[in-house]
Amino acid sequence: MTTTTTSPVLTATGVTMRFGGLTAVQSVDLDVHPGEIVGLIGPNGAGKTTFFNCLTGLYIPTEGSVAYEGTVLPPKPHLVTQAGIARTFQNIRLFANMTVLENVLVGRHTRTKEGLWSALLRGPGFKRAEAASKARAMELLEFTGLADKADHLSRNLPYGEQRKLEIARALASDPGLLLLDEPTAGMNPQETRATEELVFAIRDLGTAVLVIEHDMRFIFNLCDRVAVLVQGQKLVEGTSEVVQSDERVIAAYLGTPFEGAPGAEEAAEVEAAEAGASEAGATTGAPQDETQRGTTARTEDGQ
Amino acid sequence: MTTDKTQPTPVNEAEPGATAPRTTLLRALTAAGGAAAVVSTFLAWTWTAEFPGDLTVYGYPGGLQLLTLVLGIATALFALAALGLKGLRWLTPSGSTQALRMLALGTFAVTWFTVIAIAVDLDGLVNLEPGGWIAAVATAAPVATTFLLPDDTRPLCRPEKLPSWADILIIAGVFALGLYVVNYGIQTDADHPEPFIGYLIAVAFAAVALIKAGLVSRISELTSAYRSTTLVAALITAIVFPFFQDKSSFTELGVNIAIFATVALGLNIVVGLAGLLDLGYVAFLGVGAYTAALVSGSTASTIDVRFPFWAAVITGGVVSLIFGVVIGAPTLRLRGDYLAIVTLGFGEIFRLAMLNLDGTSGPSVTNGPDGIPNIPPLEIFGFNFNDDHSIGGLSLDSNGNYYLLMLLVTIVVVLIFSRAGNSRIGRAWVAIREDETAATAMGINGFRVKLVAFALGATLAGVAGAVWAHFQSTVVPEQYVFAGPVPPNSTFLVAAVILGGMGTIGGPLLGATLLYLIPKKLEFLQDYQLLAFGIALILLMRFRPEGIVPNRRQQLEYHETGQLDVPGATGLKDGAVGVTKAEA
Structure with a gap:
């Protein structure tokens, strides 16, 4: 699937984000090519979401630049979306008191241009644009399977459907690249599989996808390429196999063995943790496990 | 109408036709009690x-x-x-x-x-x-x-x-x-x-x-x-209202209610739709009123021009618009409460500036505390607004004329509100109010959209102010205070919007009516008016935070349990679980 011949939709070059003395993201380079699904993984606090915020203009990177289809993006969220990068949020940020349809219509904002005057005068152009927006929004709701709930308030949707609606809303801006921030967090295995299907379908529509996720099965099923971010730095980037077998990745997630510790005991521990990791995300306890592992990794790296 | 059956409520319902004799007796007694009250x-x-x-x-x-x-x-x-x-x-x-x-x-x-x-x-x-x-x-x-x-x-x-x-x-x-x-x-x-x-x-x-x-x-x-x-x-x-009044003072009440309701509706665009708290809105009303007074040809005006009424109204609106942009442009880039503080300051600055532009403390523009009296009566196509007129056997006095004129402005503002609210820009306003970060991530230029809302609100207030100046035939600075017992003041307007129901058309109209009518009729309260006003607001906010005329959205926001918006009958449980999960 990986196509290196085409020019990338997204080129992040040396993106660095510092908050005072803390370097959250340190000179990360990342390319996403058209039709690709790229995963971004890493322990909690590795800087994945910060990196996303740098890409979408919510943060202004301290150093480095982000380019969409060769053009460097200004660090303004609405201009980034207009250029063609849409995103979802880690903690769902729907417009809770708007209907499902209205949420998607807001997503159409950049692809329509009717201003106040045309709204007040209600000319034929306005009506046509409204009807077209509505038709496109319904199409997307159809696509995500929410069409029958178009008139519900988005706050009343069940959790899984709220996640879907966020994706539909992001797709409404006809993006060339979709950034998904933990799209399956808190989902049960069936919902996770459904999301997997949805992401494949989005890719088939011609939209490249960059996805942050903690559910390793989800990531390795889905992604053509996976980048691993640890402590703000990109550790490895490659296919699932490469990443899975990389010792540094395992160390980052699970920590390195203590010197002088009984080998057999350690090995058993690692095995148990691996078994846990393969189920990560499927159980609600997963994020906590992740935290512990992340902390372990960090302390040991510091030594 | 629809065929689907609504689900039964958890309340144990008395089966029709099988009512207990006790219930029947109690109901009969109630009916008798009502009848006895009638007789009494x-x-x-x-x-x-x-x-x-x-x-x-x-x-x-x-x-x-x-x-x-x-x-x-x-x-x-x-x-x-x-x-x-x-x-x-x-x-x-x-x-x-x-x-x-x-x-x-x-x-x-x-x-x-x-x-x-x-x-x-x-x-x-x-x-x-x-x-x-x-x-x-x-x-x-x-x-x-x-x-x-x-x-x-x-x-x-x-x-x-x-x-x-x-x-x-x-x-x-x-x-x-x-x-x-x-x-x-x-x-x-x-x-x-x-x-x-x-x-x-x-x-x-x-x-x-x-x-x-x-x-x-x-x-x-x-x-x-x-x-x-x-x-x-x-x-x-609304049109026949003035013809039913046997006293001119009742029609005057009607004119004032129409003006304040219109201004409250204009504020509702800013507060209710875009979620921007404007605590100095009355100043824009003042800008419109003063501008219209200056160009009205009043003998007390420092500018010796006489614009026709339509031009005076447009001038009032445009000058208000300019002030709106000047105030809004630097502050709307910021999030949070800055706008409330800046508009609060602007409201006070406006009043003090009008007081001091009297020729001694500053340039001579507004005659200071004396204001600009003697604004000549309106005349449109030879129809003098201060004369009595008789239309088809029904007589209309001066207040009635102004009432109908004001009604026209109200209708225009209602149209603007509903059309702007139900469009791309209106959705952008609500999105900004709901979650500004998500809204900008959806491609909405937050600053620009907010500035449009703020400037539109200011313009509408300016237009209403221009009409009000002609109706009152005088403008003085002390009408434009932050809080006071007599409307208009910024607190009154914000209260009318919140009390009536944010984001609705009927809400601010009803809120302004109640807030104007009640103090007018209860003048015996005098100094305690503001106290009573405050107590009433506290009680209302405690028991009906969404306002008298609730927006469907707000109603759900404040009362979690009811799945009021769901068309047909779908699982209440689903929604409830969704909400708790989302918040967890």
């Missing part, structure tokens, strides 16, 4: 006509007795409807008990208020005639019986579909009734507070009863089914 209003309650309304006549109810009479009849009718009397079932589409309780309480409250007021005003219970005692007892009994009744609240049952002429007739009747009720309130004796307080009590309880009975939901179903008919009916009701 035909007796004399006091011996002297000194008490306002003349309650001394046998055989003919008057003054406050009329309120007891109406509520008594309503109690009796609803009790009969609860008993299953054919032809009355339509009164209680969603249950009778709660409505009966409210009506019984209302009758009781109005009657006891009257009786106690007689005793207090005339110094002693001895001033009560037997009729008063009978009324007091007759209205207390139904309160007891209704609170013993089992709750029979049920989901709204949809009656058979009536022919459309009948529906339209019902809408017309509702508006006629509404006009009568409003008129009754406006025309109550301003020298005595008792009739108006009684009126307020009666209207409040009756309104809650109608909501509980489900009649309000029925009516709003009808009005949304016949939108254009409803709009025409509302328009006619």
Whole structure:
């Protein structure tokens, strides 16, 4: 699937984000090519979401630049979306008191241009644009399977459907690249599989996808390429196999063995943790496990 | 209408046809109590006509007795409807008990208020005639019986579909009734507070009863089914209002209400839709009023020009727009409460600037505290607004002329509000209000969209201010304060929006009406007006935070349990779980 011949939709070059003395993201380079699904993984606090915020203009990177289809993006969220990068949020940020349809219509904002005057005068152009927006929004709701709930308030949707609606809303801006921030967090295995299907379908529509996720099965099923971010730095980037077998990745997630510790005991521990990791995300306890592992990794790296 | 059955409520419902004999008895007693209250209003309650309304006549109810009479009849009718009397079932589409309780309480409250007021005003219970005692007892009994009744609240049952002429007739009747009720309130004796307080009590309880009975939901179903008919009916009701007033001061009340309601609706774009708290909105009204006054050709104006009215209005609007952009541009880039602080400051600066631009402390523009008096009367196509006119046998005085002009402005603002609100830009405003980060991530230029809302609000206030200046024929700085007992002031406007219901059209109109009318009628409160105002606001915000006319969205925001918006009947559980999960 990986196509290196085409020019990338997204080129992040040396993106660095510092908050005072803390370097959250340190000179990360990342390319996403058209039709690709790229995963971004890493322990909690590795800087994945910060990196996303740098890409979408919510943060202004301290150093480095982000380019969409060769053009460097200004660090303004609405201009980034207009250029063609849409995103979802880690903690769902729907417009809770708007209907499902209205949420998607807001997503159409950049692809329509009717201003106040045309709204007040209600000319034929306005009506046509409204009807077209509505038709496109319904199409997307159809696509995500929410069409029958178009008139519900988005706050009343069940959790899984709220996640879907966020994706539909992001797709409404006809993006060339979709950034998904933990799209399956808190989902049960069936919902996770459904999301997997949805992401494949989005890719088939011609939209490249960059996805942050903690559910390793989800990531390795889905992604053509996976980048691993640890402590703000990109550790490895490659296919699932490469990443899975990389010792540094395992160390980052699970920590390195203590010197002088009984080998057999350690090995058993690692095995148990691996078994846990393969189920990560499927159980609600997963994020906590992740935290512990992340902390372990960090302390040991510091030594 | 629809075929799908609404799910049964968890409330244990008394099966129709199998009502317990006790319930039947209690309902019959309630009906009898209502009837007794009705009868009591035909007796004399006091011996002297000194008490306002003349309650001394046998055989003919008057003054406050009329309120007891109406509520008594309503109690009796609803009790009969609860008993299953054919032809009355339509009164209680969603249950009778709660409505009966409210009506019984209302009758009781109005009657006891009257009786106690007689005793207090005339110094002693001895001033009560037997009729008063009978009324007091007759209205207390139904309160007891209704609170013993089992709750029979049920989901709204949809009656058979009536022919459309009948529906339209019902809408017309509702508006006629509404006009009568409003008129009754406006025309109550301003020298005595008792009739108006009684009126307020009666209207409040009756309104809650109608909501509980489900009649309000029925009516709003009808009005949304016949939108254009409803709009025409509302328009006619508003137009005929001045022709029903026998005193010019009542029409003047109407003009002021129309002006403040319009300004509140303009503020609602800023506060209700875009979520920007503007605490100095009255200053934009002032900018419009002062601008219009300066170019009106007033002898006191420092500029020697005389614009025609339409040009003065446009100038007022444009100057307000410029001020709106100047204030908004630097502050709207920031998030949070900065805008509230800046607008609060702007409101005060405007007033002080108008005070000081008097030729001694600053350049001579506004005549300082004297303001700009003698704004010449409006004349459009030879139609002088200060003269009396007679249209088709109906006479219209100066206030009536201005009322109709102001009504035109109100209609324009209502149109602007509904059209802007229901469009791409309106959705962007609501999105910004809901979650600014997500909105910008959806490609909305937050600053620009907010500035449009703010500037539009300022312009509308400027236009209303220009009309108001001509109506008042004078402008002075002290009208434009942050808070005060007399509208307009910024607090009054914000309160009207919040009290009425943010983001709705009816809300600010109703809120401004109530907030203007009540203090006008209760002038005896004097210094305590602001205190009463504050207490009323606190109570309202505690018990009905979404305002009197709730936005469907807000209603859900404040009352988590009801799945009110769901078309048809889908799982309440799903939604509830979704919410808790999302918040976890």
